[in-house]
Each structure stands twice: as structure tokens, then as C-alpha cells.
Amino acid sequence: xxxxxxxxxxxxxxxxxxxxxxxxxxxxxxxxxxxxxxxxxxxxxxxxxxxxxxxxxxxxxxxxxxxxxxxxxxxxxxxxxxxxxxxxxxxxxxxxxxxxxxxxxxxxxxxxxxxxxxxxxxxxxxxxxxxxxxxxxxxxxxxxxxxxxxxxxxxxxxxxxxxxxxxxxxxxxxxxxxxxxxxxxx
Numbered sequence: 001x002x003x004x005x006x007x008x009x010x011x012x013x014x015x016x017x018x019x020x021x022x023x024x025x026x027x028x029x030x031x032x033x034x035x036x037x038x039x040x041x042x043x044x045x046x047x048x049x050x051x052x053x054x055x056x057x058x059x060x061x062x063x064x065x066x067x068x069x070x071x072x073x074x075x076x077x078x079x080x081x082x083x084x085x086x087x088x089x090x091x092x093x094x095x096x097x098x099x100x101x102x103x104x105x106x107x108x109x110x111x112x113x114x115x116x117x118x119x120x121x122x123x124x125x126x127x128x129x130x131x132x133x134x135x136x137x138x139x140x141x142x143x144x145x146x147x148x149x150x151x152x153x154x155x156x157x158x159x160x161x162x163x164x165x166x167x168x169x170x171x172x173x174x175x176x177x178x179x180x181x182x183x184x185x186x
Contacts (some may be wrong), residue, residue, distance in 0.1 A: 034081035036062060037151060040076040042164050048072075052170035081151040092143035093112050099139030100132045107131020 037049045038060070048070055054061035060077065063069045111127020112120055 001089040018072060024051035030080075031060070037078040037081040037083070038072055038077055040072050041078060041162075042076045042162060043072055043091035045071070073164050075161040076164035077158055078156060078160050080154045080157045082154065084152055086149045091146065091148060092140050096136045096139035099135035099142070101135070102126050103135030103138070107134070134139075 014063050031052050032055050034052050036052055037047050039047050047123060048064065050062040050064035050070070052060060052169075054071075055096070056062040059071050061069055061071045073171075086125060093102070107130050108124045108128035111125070114127075115123035117123045117126070169177045
């Protein structure tokens with residue numbers, strides 16, 4: 001028992017060191033200008049997708065594609081997803097594997113029940129192989145037809161607090177002209 005513990009302690013210490021060093025330092029440098037998708041239930045009911053324009057110790061400001069900017073207190077962010085770009089490569093392989101697994105299992109079951117051969121073993125193998133080939137082909141076609149954006153998912157990156165209040169409005173850009181004054185109504 002003590003030999004096992006002695007062998008595990010250095011590995012566990014290294015894992016703890018890696019876990020404590022990664023999230024704060026590495027993520028801070030890559031957030032400014034990054035495309036993100038934020039889930040903050042106390043600020044907005046849905047997800048907000050855009051580009052990070054400001055980031056400090058208190059809040060994260062994100063501008064969407066329409067130009068609307070939203071500020072999020074860091075503690076209000078439940079999920080932060082960082083875009084890894086768009087492409088079909090990731091979805092082709094994952095969907096091909098998923099359907100190959102599903103249809104391979106289904107084919108093995110159907111082959112075992114129907115058993116076109118005298119013995120169940122070859123029938124299960126033939127049904128499973130046919131399901132894998134069919135599933136891989138269908139999954140690859142499905143993945144290639146629907147390329148999407150890939151996201152790196154970070155859960156509770158800043159210590160989520162459900163009671164975090166909604167932030168005040170993001171200050172207007174100082175270089176933008178002020179809005180025209182309201183016209184008086186007679």
C-alpha cells in the first residue's frame with residue numbers, strides 16, 4: 001500500500017501543478033480579440049456570441065456581429081466558449097464515428113436475430129461490419145454537409161456566482177459623436 005502511494009504522489013503533484021497554472025495565466029492572454037460565446041444567466045437568458053473588446057479583473061465586454069456591446073461581470077459567467085475556428089474536419093470524423101458505432105451495434109443485433117448463416121457468430125459479424133461501413137459513410141456525408149464552428153468549452157472560468165448582478169451599460173466609445181439632443185414636442 002505504501003509503495004503504491006509513493007509512486008502516485010509525484011504524478012498527483014504534477015497534475016495539481018498543471019491544473020493550477022493553466023486556467024488564469026494562459027486564458028488571460030488569449031481572450032482579448034477572441035471570438036467567444038458566453039452563458040451568463042444573471043445577465044442574459046441565452047448565449048451571447050461576439051468578439052472580446054475589453055477584459056480586466058472585474059468584467060468582460062463582448063461586441064456581437066451587429067455592433068451591440070454587452071458587459072459581463074466575471075463572476076456572472078457560467079460557461080465561456082472560445083472559438084477554434086470553423087471547419088468540417090472535426091465534424092466529419094466525429095459524426096462518422098458516432099454513426100459507425102450506432103449502426104454497427106444495430107447491425108450486429110439484427111444479424112444475430114435474423115442470422116442468415118447457420119451459426120449466429122458469422123451473422124453477428126457480418127451485420128456489425130455492414131452497419132459500421134454504412135454508418136461511417138452516412139456520418140461522413142452528414143458531417144461534410146454541415147461544417148460548423150468548433151468551440152473550446154470552459155466551465156465556470158472565473159468562479160461563478162448565481163447572485164452576480166447585471167452590469168451597468170458599457171460606456172460609449174469616447175471617439176464616437178454624442179447622440180443628438182431630443183427635439184421638444186409642442
